[in-house]
Amino acid sequence: MIETRDLSKQFGDFWAVDGISLDIKPGQILALLGQNGAGKTTTVRMLTALLSPTRGWARVAGYDVMKHGRAVRSAVGVLTEQHGLYMRMTADEYLNFFGQMYRLSPEFRNTRSLDLMDYFGLAEVAHRRIGEYSKGMRQKLALARALLHDPAVLLLDEPTSAMDPESARLVRNEIARLKSSKRTIVICTHNLAEAEELADIIAVVYRGRLLIMGTLEELKNKVLGAPEYEVKLSGPWDAGQLRLPEGMELLSRKPEGFRFKVNHPETANPQLISSLVSSAASVVSIQEGPRSLEQVYLKVMAESRGEIHAA
Amino acid sequence: MPPDLQLVWLVTRRELKDHFRDWRVLLPLAILTVCFPVLMNEFARAAVSFLNRFNANLILDRLVPFSILIIGFFPITVSLVVALESFVGEKERGTIEPLLCTPLENWHLYFGKLLVGIVTPLVASYLSIILYLLMVSQQALNIPSSLALLQLFLLTTAHAILMVSAAIVISVQSTSIKAANLLASFIVIPVAILMQGESVILFWGNIEVLWLAVVGVLILAALLIRVGISHFQREYLLGREIDVINLRWIWRSFWGYFRAGTTSLLGWYRTAVLRALARLVVPVLFMLAIALVGVWMGYDWSMDNVPGILENAGPDYQARLSEQAFLSPEILDFPDRISAPALFMHNSSVVLGILLAGLVSFSVLGILVYLINIGLLGGVFGLFQILGLPTTPLFLAGVVPHGVFEIPALILASAAVLRIGVMLVTPQTGKSIGEVVIELLADWLIVFIGIVLPLLAIAAAVEVYVTPGILLAFLREG
Known part of the structure; x- marks a missing residue:
């Protein structure tokens, strides 16, 4: 050790x-x-x-x-x-x-x-x-x-x-x-x-x-924040019917889908999927947004350089 | 073989194998080993026919030993190349770090490298000498006695150890092979001068004196090895990339140590000087013991040799010596003949000479100069006795008045030089050899400026203006 x-x-x-x-x-x-x-x-x-x-x-x-x-x-x-x-x-x-x-x-x-x-x-x-x-x-x-x-x-x-x-x-x-x-x-x-x-x-x-x-997960959460997900649908849907579970933040919305951020995906994501299914939205995919170590590293380095320049 | 020595041998064996696979080492070594004995043999042949015309038998007798000394030296020069690149070469090739990462102790590595530097060239050197002796045996030249041959082989070995140990110190402290090669002149030039001295001894005829050269060179080599091991730090081999003479850092370190954080002269005396004196307690005791030995040696030499010298010179000379030396009325004109500043400068230069001699020899030569100076006192004491003069009163009147200032000054300055040598051969954790030297020189200068110079100034004034008067008053009374 x-x-x-x-x-x-x-x-x-x-x-x-x-x-x-x-x-x-x-x-x-x-x-x-x-x-x-x-x-x-x-x-x-x-x-x-x-x-x-x-x-x-x-x-x-x-x-x-x-x-x-x-x-x-x-x-x-x-x-x-x-x-x-x-x-x-x-x-x-x-x-x-x-x-x-x-x-x-x-x-x-x-x-x-x-x-x-x-x-x-x-x-x-x-x-x-x-x-x-x-x-x-x-x-x-x-x-x-x-x-x-x-x-x-x-x-x-x-x-x-x-x-x-x-x-x-x-x-x-x-x-x-x-x-x-x-x-x-x-x-x-x-x-x-x-x-x-x-x-x-x-x-x-x-x-x-x-x-x-x-x-790796700790670094991603700390540096990049909560994980982001993208939901793709087969066609236009009625956004008014969607109820986002607690702790979920909608980031963007398009006719064929939306992006959201969530602190505890393990509990929130199943609720969202149930809600989408019950509202007859035709879900094609739900996918976590890319969050690599490279992003973490580059962000950390950029921030530290910024801090030093500011100082 | 003990496990520790196995590790040393492991380092040596690997490098030896490496050398035997490298034509750049082998070729010059082979050329030096074979060509020089042949050339020297031809030179000896020509020299014999030339010297025979003048019946120069003494030179003829010494020709072979001298040639052996030279022949033995040439292959040793290869040892410089091998040793100079031992550490710094591995550093440049990037092979040193894996080696340093192993459980080897510093001394395993150091002695392993030292052996590599010594073994190959020394074997070549011995082969070269043997080849030359075989050729000489075919001629009408006398082969030196077995004792003389032993001396020459030992001297060749001592040269190899000295050069390799110095080269390894340079190799450890350098950051590139180029820098190490440039610094090699600090080895080649002193060794060349040393060999000239040894050649003079050989031709002078007193071959027994060569034993002293053998012992002296071996002592110096042992001290260099000690310095090398003491200041060998893995960190230095890895930490530095380029050689930079940082004058600002040197001055800052020196000044900080010299000033010891004080702002006034009184404060400096209370802090820096007192601290420096406290560090000199043991060296001063040692120098006092050396002083006693020196006085005894000087006295003994006088008692053994002076009577014979005087006897050869005749009774008139003895009477004239007593009269001129001690009873001259010119004694009161002393201030006109030599000024106090001149005496002060002379004594100060002796003290500086002790420092310089000490710096190039880890204090050994410095202490020798001190021993000779103190020995003179014993010699004069003996001379007084032989001349039948009242020794003790003359000493009290003629030496003690200024001696009470001059002798402590000499002892203190020499003790500070002794400390430089001792500290250089002692491991100093966390300090580079440069830092150690700066601190030691600052310490020496504190003692020199703070105590030695004032004492020498007082001693010079007393010697010029007071001692002659006391001496004359004593002589008149006598």
Whole structure:
């Protein structure tokens, strides 16, 4: 698990991370979103005990990053921003080298390396120099290195960047599998669809500060407001006969349908459908309006930029 | 192998393998290893025929050891390339972060890299020397004794360790290979001067003195390794992207530390000077102990050597020395012969010399200069005794009046230099090596300006205007 309070890092006069507090439990995935230079990598480096916090504290896998750096690094698997592979080594040599760093037994090291290379489709090229690999293959090998010691906590910076869709799917499946085996995972990504698919908690960071954090639904409700629905009808209807359930707000009305907003769709929407049916309106479809993480992200960023400009 | 050493070896082995797959390292190393012994052999052949014409046997005897020193040095220069890029090269290639994310301790990484820098070039160096010795054995030249050979091999090893340890300090502190290469001149030039000194010792004939060079270079290398480990921070390898000399920050840090938040001179003395003095308690005690050793060494040297020198010079010289040194009526003309400001400048420059010598050697050379200065006192004390002069009264009259100001000033300034060396080789958490140096220099300057300069000014005035009078009065009474 990962726990931080007021985690902050200052470089000179610049606060790269300013007061980030997180609680990520085993089996949860946190997606850290933000522009380049927002402080995501610095946060990950503090969680890996590579950088010491200027203020606040962090505990990773039960270890204080300030006091037990070595234990933290043993418990964490990191996929760094740059894959950082040794180009003159072969993939099996590379994984063997890192396996020894983590003091894995030769048997476990070999089995695990073979399994990972097999899973990521690298088994056939395991004896080739890494310098000959494609960008995607290098990324997969770097990910295999992060998973090699079967860590309790995974910190992944852009895990599927430079990968073809098939490989990216493979990686996402692996992340989902790790989540189900109670690993704590942090993903720094610009791929919002990936974050939407994988993350339990999403956090948006801007200029070192945590702008917003919560589940996808919480973020949508908080940023975009109550969900909107669109009702399509087969023909003109008598709007006077329509009684909107309590808590529902009509947004627009057309001859062939209408749009509304509702705080509790789970109770209000069935009532609306009954009302429409009883008033003999011929309903073609009732559909939730598009509310993506991208909308949330863009709105949050726009608002924070506006606040800063206003200030 | 102990598990910790296994990790060190793991880092080393990976890089060694990498080097043996890189022709850019192997080719120059092979050329240096093979070509220089051959060239040196040809040079020796030509030199022998030339020197034989003049019967220059001493130079001939020293030619092979000198050649070994040079041949051993060339492959070591490769160690600079390897060591300079050890950390900063990995940083530029982006491979350092995964390595830093492993459970390796700082010292595993550091020693792993140090070994890589030393092993490859040193093996090449030894091979080169052996190749040269094989060629020399086919000629009419004497192969040095096994002890001399041991010395030369050790000296070559010491050079390699010194250069690599210095290069790794630079590699850790640099942000690019280019910057590290530019800073390499700070290694190459001093080592070249050192080798010139060693060559002079070789040709001078006193080959035993080379042992001191071996020990001195190894001590310096050990101190550099200590500095490197003490100031090795993962954060620095990741945190900085470009080298910027931030003069404003340097000045602000220095001034803030020097002023210690005070606004008046009295306040500065109460805060900054007192704090700096409090930090010097242990170094001062250490310098006092060194002073005692120095006085004893000077006295001992005088008692051992001066009688022989005087005996060789004859009784007339001895009588003239006593008369001219202590009984001259010109003693009262002292202020005309040397002014107080000149004496003050001289003593201040000695103190600055101790600082400069200390800065380039982690205090070692600074303390040596201090030891020599203090040793002079013991030497003079011994000389008085040998000349049959009333030693203690002469000391009280001729040295103590200004010495009570001058000697504490020297001790304090040297103690501050000692502290610089000690703090540089001590881990300072949360501070960069630059911050540490700025603070230490500010501390030294507080002591220098606040205490040492006023004491030296008083001492110079007393030495010029008061001591001669007291000394003359004592001599007249005597």
